Amino acid sequence: NAGVTQTPKFQVLKTGQSMTLQCAQDMNHNSMYWYRQDPGMGLRLIYYSASEGTTDKGEVPNGYNVSRLNKREFSLRLESAAPSQTSVYFCASSEVLAGGNEQFFGPGTRLTVL
Amino acid sequence: GENVEQHPSTLSVQEGDSAVIKCTYSDSASNYFPWYKQELGKGPQLIIDIRSNVGEKKDQRIAVTLNKTAKHFSLHITETQPEDSAVYFCAANNQAGTALIFGKGTTLSVSS
Numbered sequence: 471n472a473g474v475t476q477t478p479k480f481q482v483l484k485t486g487q488s489m490t491l492q493c494a495q496d497m498n499h500n501s502m503y504w505y506r507q508d509p510g511m512g513l514r515l516i517y518y519s520a521s522e523g524t525t526d527k528g529e530v531p532n533g534y535n536v537s538r539l540n541k542r543e544f545s546l547r548l549e550s551a552a553p554s555q556t557s558v559y560f561c562a563s564s565e566v567l568a569g570g571n572e573q574f575f576g577p578g579t580r581l582t583v584l
Numbered sequence: 585g586e587n588v589e590q591h592p593s594t595l596s597v598q599e600g601d602s603a604v605i606k607c608t609y610s611d612s613a614s615n616y617f618p619w620y621k622q623e624l625g626k627g628p629q630l631i632i633d634i635r636s637n638v639g640e641k642k643d644q645r646i647a648v649t650l651n652k653t654a655k656h657f658s659l660h661i662t663e664t665q666p667e668d669s670a671v672y673f674c675a676a677n678n679q680a681g682t683a684l685i686f687g688k689g690t691t692l693s694v695s696s
Binding site for chain 1: 590593615616618620625626627628629630633635673677681682683684686687688689
């Protein structure tokens with residue numbers, strides 16, 4: 471089992487460009503999450519999907535959109551990238567919502583917006 | 585809003601010493617408290633968790649204690665080893681049970 475996989479590993483964008491971060495999990499988990507990690511800020515939740523077909527905003531959703539393509543895949547889209555979106559992005563999954571279940575994290579995507 | 589505070593932000597110990605990281609949370613409805621370890625260039629990985637009906641949990645050299653009255657919980661690592669060097673995050677679930685709120689992390693350095 472690969473667990474949670476993310477592509478790409480690294481990306482450099484210019485301000486205003488768009489891109490989609492891909493995430494897939496092979497653990498048959500119902501819930502999936504997107505976080506961003508900035509120095510000294512910990513992990514902040516951008517969006518989550520409790521189950522296939524549902525998505526909800528987290529703490530910092532502005533400038534992002536998500537798609538729960540199927541049970542395995544959850545993508546994060548930046549429509550018009552800004553320097554403030556320079557960060558490391560982590561996808562995670564859990565059997566059910568975060569209430570009391572282990573979240574499994576992917577290896578991260580390091581994004582730089584110039 | 586819901587908040588988790590974590591201290592210290594950096595911690596340096598000698599190999600074999602103990603390390604303690606402390607967190608406080610604001611939402612009295614929180615009932616799940618995981619601890620994650622993040623090695624350089626990798627995603628966080630769960631090392632231990634505790635639920636509100638338990639005051640202490642131990643797994644080999646790692647233990648977590650929870651004081652619900654004071655709304656704080658702590659990670660204890662005994663007999664530290666260089667491979668324990670990493671960033672450690674505490675977290676608590678929010679009232680709705682939809683998300684984990686993370687602390688800002690503690691960078692632990694264990695020198696041999």
